[in-house]
Amino acid sequence: MMPGGAGSPLQQLIAQFGSSVIVIDASQLAAVNVDHRKLYQGKALALALPRSTAEVSKLLAFCNALRIGVIPQGGNTSYCGGTAPDDSGTQLVLSLRRMNTLREMNPVNDSMIVEAGCILADVQRAAADVGRFFPLSLGAEGSCQIGGNLSTNAGGVNVVRYGMTRDLVLGLEVVLADGRVLSTLQALRKDNTGYDLRHLFIGAEGTLGVITAASLKLFPAPRSVATAFVAVPTSASAVSLLNELRTHCGDLVSSFELIPDIAIDLVVRHLPGSRVPLDGTSPWYVLCEITSALPNEPLGERLEAALAAALEAGLVTNATLAQSERERQDFWFIREHIPEAQRRDGPSLKHDISLPLDRLAAFIASAGDWIRDEIPEGYLVCYGHVGDGNLHFNINQTANPVQSPNAAAGALVSRQNEIRRVIHDRVHELGGSFSAEHGIGRHKVEELERYASPLELELMRAIKRTFDPNGIMNPGKVLRIASLSR
Ligand code: FAD
Ligand code: MLT
Ligand code: ZN
Numbered sequence: 001m002m003p004g005g006a007g008s009p010l011q012q013l014i015a016q017f018g019s020s021v022i023v024i025d026a027s028q029l030a031a032v033n034v035d036h037r038k039l040y041q042g043k044a045l046a047l048a049l050p051r052s053t054a055e056v057s058k059l060l061a062f063c064n065a066l067r068i069g070v071i072p073q074g075g076n077t078s079y080c081g082g083t084a085p086d087d088s089g090t091q092l093v094l095s096l097r098r099m100n101t102l103r104e105m106n107p108v109n110d111s112m113i114v115e116a117g118c119i120l121a122d123v124q125r126a127a128a129d130v131g132r133f134f135p136l137s138l139g140a141e142g143s144c145q146i147g148g149n150l151s152t153n154a155g156g157v158n159v160v161r162y163g164m165t166r167d168l169v170l171g172l173e174v175v176l177a178d179g180r181v182l183s184t185l186q187a188l189r190k191d192n193t194g195y196d197l198r199h200l201f202i203g204a205e206g207t208l209g210v211i212t213a214a215s216l217k218l219f220p221a222p223r224s225v226a227t228a229f230v231a232v233p234t235s236a237s238a239v240s241l242l243n244e245l246r247t248h249c250g251d252l253v254s255s256f257e258l259i260p261d262i263a264i265d266l267v268v269r270h271l272p273g274s275r276v277p278l279d280g281t282s283p284w285y286v287l288c289e290i291t292s293a294l295p296n297e298p299l300g301e302r303l304e305a306a307l308a309a310a311l312e313a314g315l316v317t318n319a320t321l322a323q324s325e326r327e328r329q330d331f332w333f334i335r336e337h338i339p340e341a342q343r344r345d346g347p348s349l350k351h352d353i354s355l356p357l358d359r360l361a362a363f364i365a366s367a368g369d370w371i372r373d374e375i376p377e378g379y380l381v382c383y384g385h386v387g388d389g390n391l392h393f394n395i396n397q398t399a400n401p402v403q404s405p406n407a408a409a410g411a412l413v414s415r416q417n418e419i420r421r422v423i424h425d426r427v428h429e430l431g432g433s434f435s436a437e438h439g440i441g442r443h444k445v446e447e448l449e450r451y452a453s454p455l456e457l458e459l460m461r462a463i464k465r466t467f468d469p470n471g472i473m474n475p476g477k478v479l480r481i482a483s484l485s486r
């Protein structure tokens with residue numbers, strides 16, 4: 001029977017849940033049918049917009065009974081194609097956007113309970129309103145949702161001090177594939193009562209169930225801050241500078257981001273209003289920040305002293321400290337807008353890799369040489385969360401005025417598999433990861449199959465079968481399982 005015919009799954013969904021929950025409006029479907037990077041264009045059966053955990057539960061029980069594939073969607077900002085339905089017209093996109101209630105704020109316990117559809121920036125603001133701090137921070141925070149952050153175990157710019165999303169969670173509420181609700185929404189810091197199930201859902205990218213709410217850790221709000229934009233001669237100096245800063249400032253270091261000169265050029269070219277913090281040129285820069293919860297701490301002096309020692313040691317060639325919140329925002333504007341500037345500049349390939357810090361600079365040098373020598377179609381834009389050993393080793397299309405823009409676009413993209421193989425193999429040989437913070441989605445399923453051990457894959461598949469025996473949850477993402485894939 002056709003999806004749209006009488007008695008069809010779509011008709012049954014509408015009859016059961018009503019047209020305010022099951023949306024078939026073409027323009028709303030167009031927005032959810034494609035992922036952020038436009039890597040995958042699908043065709044959803046419909047868009048479900050539940051308002052409560054009970055409604056998510058009924059929807060999943062219904063879809064499980066009818067074997068309808070369900071694609072959870074948050075802000076749709078993730079990079080690996082995890083949110084796009086396939087093109088069969090039989091999968092239901094389930095957006096959490098209506099479930100955006102702050103269920104509990106508990107400053108005494110330093111915790112809060114939020115629904116999965118809350119926008120990350122709103123979660124940060126709610127914490128700030130009671131004088132607390134929720135440290136997860138990334139360029140997409142104005143539109144990504146906490147449910148998406150949890151499901152991708154997002155990283156961002158504060159990991160060096162506070163950890164990944166996983167480290168910020170006390171408990172979860174999850175609707176399982178068959179509709180049962182697993183609630184571990186406690187706000188405890190200590191609870192050693194058997195297997196810790198919440199961690200299976202964090203980073204599962206919607207393949208094991210739908211996260212509907214989370215109990216999150218809060219921290220004392222930073223009340224003193226110092227931010228520096230620093231020119232360094234090599235990427236190796238940047239790594240050494242991190243060590244120097246930690247020696248001088250200990251665990252006050254909360255962000256440590258590497259920025260190449262080419263990224264600054266891109267931001268200045270594509271985003272009017274951006275201000276370059278330092279005069280002169282340097283191949284590399286570091287944006288670093290130290291913070292303290294104590295008021296009126298002389299952090300500027302401390303950071304200046306650390307940078308002066310690094311200048312003396314030849315690790316730094318120039319540096320400036322933000323003299324106002326406005327200047328601090330200007331520094332961060334450059335860093336946060338690199339992905340947008342890259343996007344505006346044309347097609348690009350993304351490699352979200354991590355390496356042990358002692359191997360990072362050697363990797364940048366050798367893989368950078370390889371790109372310069374072997375990939376005339378592209379140029380390297382390597383930046384990111386060096387404090388965590390995480391590089392966005394991205395390659396942008398070289399402008400080629402001889403070819404038409406579309407022919408030029410094809411040139412780099414047509415070599416993506418070959419380029420990815422060389423980069424990821426090298427990362428793997430050095431003990432690194434081919435996906436540090438962006439996940440697997442649909443885009444990196446083959447990479448996971450290549451680099452995970454057979455035992456890891458066997459155990460992951462066993463977990464998938466246990467939680468989702470009918471394979472309805474985000475089919476084809478993260479893992480391919482012959483008997484489950486649809
Ligand atoms: P979506 O894209 O909607 O979904 C992501 C995955 O989670 C999908 O597989 C989806 O099916 C699943 N999912 C979503 N909600 C739920 C739910 N409630 N229950 C179960 N499964 C669900 N990422 C980083 O880690 N660090 C960065 O620094 C960073 N910077 C970025 C900067 C920009 C400008 C952009 C555009 C993206 C950036 N990202 C970064 C990637 C992205 O923002 C993160 O992966 C984010 O966590 C995704 O959240 P989302 O709500 O958009 O999730
Ligand atoms: C970032 O840190 O800005 C993103 O995770 C990287 C990217 O867009 O490639
Ligand atoms: Zn990142």
